[in-house]
Amino acid sequence: MCLFCGSFFYQKAKLCYYHIMKNPFDILEQNSLNFKLTPISFREIFFISESPCDVYGQVDGLFKIVLFKKAEISNAILKDLLHKKLANLFVMEDDRFQLRIAQQENLRNVTRSLSIGDPLEKARLQTNLLTLNLNYLYEDPTDDNLLNLQVQSAKNLATFLYNKPQIHEALYKEFIKQGHHYIFAQPFLSTLFLIGVMKNSRMYIDKDIELFFLTSYFKDIGMSAIPVEKYNQDYLDDEDKKLLASHPQLSVNILKGRLPLPPNHLRIIENHHIYSTLTQRLNLADKDDPSTIFGFETMMISVMDTVAAMTTDRPFRKAESLFKSLDLIRLLIGEQYPQEFKLIVFYFKNFFKSV
Ligand SMILES: [Fe+2]
Numbered sequence: 575m576c577l578f579c580g581s582f583f584y585q586k587a588k589l590c591y592y593h594i595m596k597n598p599f600d601i602l603e604q605n606s607l608n609f610k611l612t613p614i615s616f617r618e619i620f621f622i623s624e625s626p627c628d629v630y631g632q633v634d635g636l637f638k639i640v641l642f643k644k645a646e647i648s649n650a651i652l653k654d655l656l657h658k659k660l661a662n663l664f665v666m667e668d669d670r671f672q673l674r675i676a677q678q679e680n681l682r683n684v685t686r687s688l689s690i691g692d693p694l695e696k697a698r699l700q701t702n703l704l705t706l707n708l709n710y711l712y713e714d715p716t717d718d719n720l721l722n723l724q725v726q727s728a729k730n731l732a733t734f735l736y737n738k739p740q741i742h743e744a745l746y747k748e749f750i751k752q753g754h755h756y757i758f759a760q761p762f763l764s765t766l767f768l769i770g771v772m773k774n775s776r777m778y779i780d781k782d783i784e785l786f787f788l789t790s791y792f793k794d795i796g797m798s799a800i801p802v803e804k805y806n807q808d809y810l811d812d813e814d815k816k817l818l819a820s821h822p823q824l825s826v827n828i829l830k831g832r833l834p835l836p837p838n839h840l841r842i843i844e845n846h847h848i849y850s851t852l853t854q855r856l857n858l859a860d861k862d863d864p865s866t867i868f869g870f871e872t873m874m875i876s877v878m879d880t881v882a883a884m885t886t887d888r889p890f891r892k893a894e895s896l897f898k899s900l901d902l903i904r905l906l907i908g909e910q911y912p913q914e915f916k917l918i919v920f921y922f923k924n925f926f927k928s929v
Pocket of ligand 1: 793794821822846847
């Protein structure tokens with residue numbers, strides 16, 4: 575209950591929203607907050623029932639607490655914050671880890687109970703939490719706890735999704751709606767397509783599915799070497815471009831000895847851009863086929879990655895049509911893998927028919 579007016583709205587915060595807004599910090603405090611606060615994404619307060627720390631917003635350029643520690647976080651409160659244009663949130667630098675812990679715990683709980691309840695709802699929650707936590711892992715790719723949690727969750731999700739192809743389309747739509755940054759969305763989207771095609775091909779056993787899911791999902795972790803903001807820019811300097819081009823090797827360096835993958839799967843990660851780099855120097859008269867050097871599985875992961883990237887928006891370009899994406903895939907693999915190309919076309923045409 576608000577100490578000033580008795581409103582129940584922010585009862586655990588002891589103040590209602592109106593009176594929180596009426597009590598700004600003084601100028602000196604405002605200056606010091608500039609140094610102490612760190613921005614968080616609005617989605618970091620999704621899926622938690624109470625705030626693990628004080629959360630700040632900015633009104634007319636001044637920091638104000640919009641959620642006190644232990645304040646209830648309901649859908650109504652989230653909507654209210656958005657309605658009041660308080661989507662840019664901050665927490666004290668020292669408190670950031672508390673949000674991480676809350677969201678890790680969330681992911682752990684959902685992973686444990688993935689098979690209980692409505693499959694689509696559970697998969698939606700699991701994929702959103704997995705992607706949110708991937709963000710934390712990219713901030714610190716050396717953190718074993720974050721990596722192990724991602725691995726365990728990804729393994730459970732692999733088997734779950736392989737056995738439930740009927741929810742893939744709806745899950746894809748739900749996932750796209752969440753508007754995750756493409757750097758964190760791309761690993762799941764490309765892996766969802768991979769699992770779908772593998773299911774359609776009926777050539778794989780459960781153990782393969784888990785390994786290919788992990789390989790595809792973690793292949794881009796080396797991109798964590800570049801700050802996320804840079805991926806929104808049209809222009810990257812030479813140093814950034816060098817780092818970006820080296821991300822497959824960086825991914826291997828980060829994952830080696832830490833992920834339960836056999837050496838040939840690490841080689842797939844190392845070469846997963848062999849087809850997309852070919853698109854930049856595609857010479858159709860050149861019959862040198864990378865698949866003979868890098869293998870069928872590398873081709874599948876690379877191609878699914880390419881379709882997932884081309885068919886989704888980027889901050890600097892709009893999504894391409896499925897037709898254009900498949901046409902590129904035809905140029906890349908149609909001659910060498912005619913049957914597999916047909917399988918891929920069949921899968922995507924069915925998939926996007928209802929998306
Ligand atoms: Fe990549």
